[in-house]
Amino acid sequence: MMSQDRKPDEGKAARVSAQPGHVRNEAIEEMIRVDHAGEYGAVRIYQGQLAILRALPNKKELVEKLEHMAKDEEIHLARFNEIVNERGVRPTAFAPVWHVAGFALGAATALMGEKAAHAxxxxxxxxxxxxxxxQVDRLDSMGAAEKPLRDTIEKFRLEEVEHRDQAIAAGAREAPAYPLLSGAIKAACRLAIRISEKA
Ligand SMILES: [Fe+2]
Ligand SMILES: [Fe+2]
Structure with a gap:
């Protein structure tokens, strides 16, 4: 996900970091910035879904399931908050947008129904x-210094896959207009990732 306008090594040269033990690396800062933003967005999506579903009758089981996933996202976000601070990474300027957009996406899909929320x-x-x-592949190629970050991301990835599998098992693919809904959400997420890496 490199921008095309950047020459290969420009901007990626190691700079001395304020924190001992880490050289500053723009590629890694982008990874941390976008992951921090993404986990924040995830927390907001679940908050949006839960705000709607808690107000509806007979959703106790679903609410509990979503609360469990939301808890994982809060842990992911808390860890990225620490990493952002430890490594002095500038957070995305788009946080206020993800604050609103994440919540809106969660609330809108919950209003469409249980299966749409899972979708x-x-x-x-x-x-x-x-x-x-x-990211894990890129960090693997960077050697031992970034192994802790790599392992954190891999651990979170496995938890995200678990969330995905639970959602599919709960009928995500039976949501009305699933291909359209899923395609639109994925496109929006990919755009959000590109924006948050750079900005
Ligand atoms: Fe997460
Ligand atoms: Fe997740």
Whole structure:
């Protein structure tokens, strides 16, 4: 996900970091920035879904399921909050947008019905799985120094895959207009990823 306008090594040269033990690396800062933004978006999606579903009757089981997934996202976000601070990464300027858009996506899909809410989870997690897989491969090629970050992302990736599988098992693919809904959500997530890496 490199921008085309950047020359290969420009901007990626190691700079001395304020934090001992880490050289600053723009590619890694982009990874941390986008993951931090993504986990924030995930928390907001679940908050949006839960705001609707808690107000509806007979949704106790679903609410509990979503609360469990939301808890995982809060843990992911808390860890990325720490990493952003430890490594002095500038957070995305788009946080206020993801604050609103994440919640709106969650609320809108929950209003469409239980299966649409699961379709939202499945679509988001599918994109995140791809995204994290790509990052793990890149970090693997960077050697031992970035192993802790690589392991954190891999651990989170496996949890996202679990969320996706749970959503599919709960009937995500039976949501009305599933291919259209899923395609639109995935496209929006991929766009959000590209924006949050750079901005
Ligand atoms: Fe997450
Ligand atoms: Fe997740």
């Amino acid at each position: 939202c989870t499945a679509a988001v997690e599918e994109v995140i799985d791809e995204h994290y897989k790509h």
